[in-house]
Amino acid sequence: MDGLEAVRRIRALTPAGEDDRARTPIVAMTAHAMDGDRDRCLAAGMDDYIAKPVQSDKLVEVLARWLPETSDNNTVIEDQAPVSTGLVASKASEADTAAGGTPGEPPALPVLNLETLHGISDHDDDVERALIGEFLAQGPKAIERCRMMIEIGDCTGLEYWAHTFKGSCRSLGAERAADVCLLVEQHARKNELQEAGTILATLTDEWARLVEEIAGAFQIEDLAVESRLAA
């Protein structure tokens, strides 16, 4: 489903004028910088428009225009924290309907950047499948180890496992999961176990998404049960 269709459906849920307060602002994010594309986005029910590559000052400008002024929003912008308070649909997962609004929600990155995987494997399908197989085996173990470290209150161990799994994710182009790992790692370093636990729940969701994405990309119908277990 493309962005235009998604907007049409979202708008169909809340017809304009019916309840403006409940109407979620939608910003088009596209590499097509032509006027005609912009008009099509606005005609489909979007409110604003931002060109790719997204520049931070432009993004801040657009958000300031549409988000209600609260101290929370200002904090996010000033800190430039890697969190999003809105719902961002990335091309890698158009149907991703995870609700935003919680701190630590992964930023708008691809769930799986196949270019990274193709690059590291030199477009060798056998190598890619071997890497993916190893990754699917390691993921649930890594998440489980993080969970155990939180349970026994071992911040050093948590930092280590989050960092190591971040390395796995980065290596294969699982960019969103890698960024969530980074957040866990950062909280662990600051001895913030409770916050780390909250983010780890996000990582579990992200892993489930990643497994779906991998299954789709590699046409694996029967992913090992343990790969899904962490979800």
Added chain:
Amino acid sequence: MKILIAEDDPVSCLALQSLLQKLGHELVVAANGAQAWANMSKSWCPVAILDWMMPEMDGIEVCRRIKSQAGSGYCCVIMLTAKQERQDRMEALAAGADVFLTKPLNKEDLIARLQVAERILAIEKRPGKVLA
């Protein structure tokens, strides 16, 4: 070239191994820093690709030890890590690393660095020229 790999993350390790094998290099693989240093002490490798955060001994310590073995000849130490801060880069270079690369590994970057290492090793082999 004979290359030492020290990487505790199996996914990154497999990626690195398949890439280097395709390039025709001979590999010595270690899953932690202590193992890496033990391998290096037994049989010197002119190139070492080290992860930073590893159990037993971290990559920075392995790097320091390699660089303190001046008598064994030059070893091009490549730190390959998911650490990405500028201060991490500075710390690695201060510990003696020749190259600092971040994950995900970029094939072209690595190949270019290995070519630099080959050039330095060739210079070192010339009679009368001693590096390190």
